[in-house]
Every structure is written in structure tokens, then in C-alpha cells.
Amino acid sequence: MHVPDGLLRPEVWAGGWVLGGGGLAWAVARARKVMEKGLVPLAGVLAAFIFAAQMLNFPILPGVSGHMVGAALAAIALGPAMGVLVIFTVLAVQCLLFADGGVTALGLNTLAMGITGALVGYGLYRLVGGGNPSGWRRRAAAFIAGFGATVAASLVTSTAICLSTPYPPATVFGLMVGFHALVGVGEGVITAVVVEVLQGAGVLERRLEGGVAR
Amino acid sequence: MKRLTIGLIILGALALVAALVSPLASPYPDGLEAALERAGGDETAAVEEGGHLVDSPWPDYDAGGDGSAGSTILAGILGAVIVLALGLGLAKLLSLKKA
Numbered sequence: 450m451h452v453p454d455g456l457l458r459p460e461v462w463a464g465g466w467v468l469g470g471g472g473l474a475w476a477v478a479r480a481r482k483v484m485e486k487g488l489v490p491l492a493g494v495l496a497a498f499i500f501a502a503q504m505l506n507f508p509i510l511p512g513v514s515g516h517m518v519g520a521a522l523a524a525i526a527l528g529p530a531m532g533v534l535v536i537f538t539v540l541a542v543q544c545l546l547f548a549d550g551g552v553t554a555l556g557l558n559t560l561a562m563g564i565t566g567a568l569v570g571y572g573l574y575r576l577v578g579g580g581n582p583s584g585w586r587r588r589a590a591a592f593i594a595g596f597g598a599t600v601a602a603s604l605v606t607s608t609a610i611c612l613s614t615p616y617p618p619a620t621v622f623g624l625m626v627g628f629h630a631l632v633g634v635g636e637g638v639i640t641a642v643v644v645e646v647l648q649g650a651g652v653l654e655r656r657l658e659g660g661v662a663r
Numbered sequence: 664m665k666r667l668t669i670g671l672i673i674l675g676a677l678a679l680v681a682a683l684v685s686p687l688a689s690p691y692p693d694g695l696e697a698a699l700e701r702a703g704g705d706e707t708a709a710v711e712e713g714g715h716l717v718d719s720p721w722p723d724y725d726a727g728g729d730g731s732a733g734s735t736i737l738a739g740i741l742g743a744v745i746v747l748a749l750g751l752g753l754a755k756l757l758s759l760k761k762a
Contacts, residue, residue, distance in 0.1 A: 450695045454716045477757065484758040489751060491667070494674045496750030497743040501681035504724060504739050506689040513697040514689035531754065538749050542742060548715045548722035606695065616702040624701055628694030643674070650670020 450518065450599075450606055450629065451543065452558055454551030458613040465557025465609060472564035473537060479530035488527060491652060495519075495526055496535045498643070503539065507635055515632030518562045521570025521598035522640045525591065526647050529571040536563035561605035570598030570640075581654055588641045595640030596633035603629035682739030685724070686732035 457465070484492075499519035506514035519539070524532030537559050543549040550558050571594070578590030607625040611618045647653055692700065715722070726741055727734030 450693065452695065456699070480754075480757040484754060486755075486758045487667070489754040489758055490671055491674075492754035493747045493751030494671050494678070497747035498674050498678040498681070500746040501678040501685070501739050501743045504685040504688060504735075504742075505681055506691070506693060508689045508691065509694070512691050513694065514691040515694045516688070527754075531757070534753060534757075535750055538753060539746055542746050542749065544719075545717065546719055546721055546745070547724050547738065547742060548719040549724070552716050603694070610699070610702075614703060616699075620702045621698065624698035625694065628698055632694050643677075646670055646673050646677075649666065650673075651666040652670065 450558075450562060450602060450632075451540070451550030452554040452561075452606060452609065454553050456551070456613060457554055457557060457609055459553075461609050461613045462551075462553045462557055465554065465560050467556070469556035469558075469560035469564065472533060472560060476530040476533040476537075476564075480528070480534060483528055484531050485655075487655070488531075488652070491650075492527055492531055492535060495523055496538055499523060499535065500539050500542065502639065503543070509628060509631035509635070513628060515628065515635065517595075517632075517636045517639050518566050518599055518602060519636075519640075520562055520566025520602070521574065521591075521594040521636070522643055524567040524571035524598075525574050525594060525640070525644055526652055529567045532567035532571065533559075533563045536567060557606070557609050561602040561609070565605050566598040566602045569601040570594040573597045587644065587648065587653075591641040591644035592637035595637035596630075599629050599633035599636045600626060678743050679740075682743055683736055685739045686735045 502519060503516050506516045509515045520532060520536045523535040527535065540550060540555060540558050540563065544552055544555050574590045574594040577593050578587055582590050603625045607622045610616065610621050721738050724738040725734050726738035
């Protein structure tokens with residue numbers, strides 16, 4: 450879902466930077482308050498996992514592929530603020546070192562996949578899972594979080610495309626949301642599997658210590 | 664061993680496996696590219712050709728420059744290590760002065 454340079458109109462990618470930059474500023478301020486030292490290694494290793502997992506495009510339809518984004522996973526593991534910053538780190542490295550996603554579009558890509566993905570993913574996980582869910586409720590919450598984050602990100606990207614191109618909005622939204630609902634199934638499965646690893650590692654209960662959701 | 668350490672080792676191993684199998688990733692256009700091709704046709708293809716404004720050292724995850732599987736794996740490992748370092752540094756900076 451990485452938007453390249455040259456697709457978005459200047460007003461649209463600039464707007465993406467304004468909103469994405471605002472979201473990043475919030476994330477930095479929030480993470481400074483709540484990020485625990487003990488979770489620093491997890492932030493690094495999870496970012497590396499998400500980078501590598503994003504390279505693995507899986508087929509969703511004949512001739513169409515998709516890959517996980519990881520925003521819901523990062524937000525569940527580290528809280529939405531640090532989750533946003535982990536995804537931004539991945540997107541910035543992909544764009545600057547691997548020409549994956551545009552430099553001008555990095556703000557919009559951060560807004561869609563990072564900020565929208567992390568907030569929607571985290572919100573859905575808490576909504577479905579409650580405080581610290583166990584068993585199948587946790588797996589269901591993680592699946593829905595991953596699925597919803599991917600679809601929500603595709604809505605933001607679709608909006609930016611519609612504001613920048615003459616393509617019929619119904620076609621853009623229909624194709625984007627349709628394809629990303631299928632990608633979202635894969636995202637949901639991977640999110641649920643890795644959340645089980647986090648549960649085993651004692652990360653999820655730790656994030657709720659003292660009854661405070663970080 | 665601490666539970667967190669074991670979890671980190673599992674996640675790190677999954678990242679390594681992902682990098683090692685990355686040459687097997689589907690080569691088809693992703694959801695965004697496929698949607699643009701269908702909605703916009705040829706015009707979009709031109710946009711994607713010129714789709715990057717700055718020169719990247721390893722475009723298209725081809726770290727060796729020869730398009731081989733090894734080159735893709737190397738890109739995956741390089742990228743993962745760089746992201747690991749940046750993630751650790753950023754998280755450390757943000758967590759200073761807290762327990």
C-alpha cells in the first residue's frame with residue numbers, strides 16, 4: 450500500500466505531511482510519557498520483524514498480492530504511540546534505502562499505515578478484547594485488529610488517490626477496500642500468531658500493569 | 664531464561680526466516696498497484712516508472728544489484744538490522760528517565 454512519488458497532487462502529499470507530522474508529534478510526546486525501558490529491546494526486534502515480514506508478499510487473487518503492515522501488531526505490543534513510531538521507522542527506511550514508497554508520500558503513508566493503522570488496530574483490540582483477553586478472545590481480537598487496521602489504512606490511501614486523480618471514486622474505493630480486505634485476512638492471521646508469542650513473552654500483561662493501558 | 668528474552672529470540676528468528684524466504688514472495692502487483700492499474704490504466708504505469716524522487720542505495724530490495732535471490736535476502740537482512748538499530752535507539756531515547 451506504499452504510495453510512490455508522482456501519484457499524489459502536491460496539496461495532497463503536503464496535507465499528508467501535515468496530518469502525518471502532527472500524528473508523529475503526538476506519538477513522540479505520548480511515548481516519552483509511557484514507553485518503559487524494559488520494552489526497548491522489543492521495540493527494536495519487532496521493528497525488524499515487521500520490516501522483514503513486509504517483504505513477504507502473498508497472493509490474494511490471481512495476479513494480485515499483498516503484504517502485512519504490522520501497525521496493529523506494533524500497537525498491541527508497545528502501545529499505539531510507540532506503535533506509530535515503529536511503523537514510521539520501517540516506512541522511512543523502506544522509502545530512503547529501498548525506493549519502496551515515495552519520499553513526498555511518506556507523510557501520507559505514515560498517516561495511513563502508521564497512525565490510522567495503529568490507532569484503529571489498537572482500538573479494535575481493546576474493543577473486542579477488553580483489558581487483557583485470554584484464549585480465543587485474544588486471538589479473535591488480534592485478528593480483527595489486524596484486519597481492521599489494514600482496511601482502515603486503505604480507506605485513507607483511497608481518499609488521497611481520489612483527491613489526486615480523475616479516477617472514479619467508487620472504482621478506487623471498491624478495488625482498494627476489496628483487495629485490502631483480502632490482505633487484511635492475512636494481516637489478521639499473522640497478527641494473531643505473533644500476539645500469541647507476545648503473550649508467551651509476558652508482554653501483554655506487562656502493558657496493563659497498574660491497570661493503565663499504555 | 665526470562666520469558667521476554669525467549670519471546671525476543673522467537674521474534675528475531677521469525678524475522679530472519681522472513682528475510683531468508685523473501686525471494687519466494689509473490690511478484691504480482693500489490694493491492695494498491697493493482698487497484699491503480701485497473702482504475703487508471705496506462706497513465707498510472709507511467710507514474711510508477713518515475714515513482715521515486717531520491718536515489719536509494721538498494722532499490723527494489725536488490726542489495727547486490729543483480730536481481731538474484733541472494734541479493735534480496737541480503738537486502739532483507741540489511742534492512743532488518745538497520746530498522747532494529749533505529750528502533751532500539753528511538754525507543755531508548757523516548758524511555759529515558761522512566762523505570
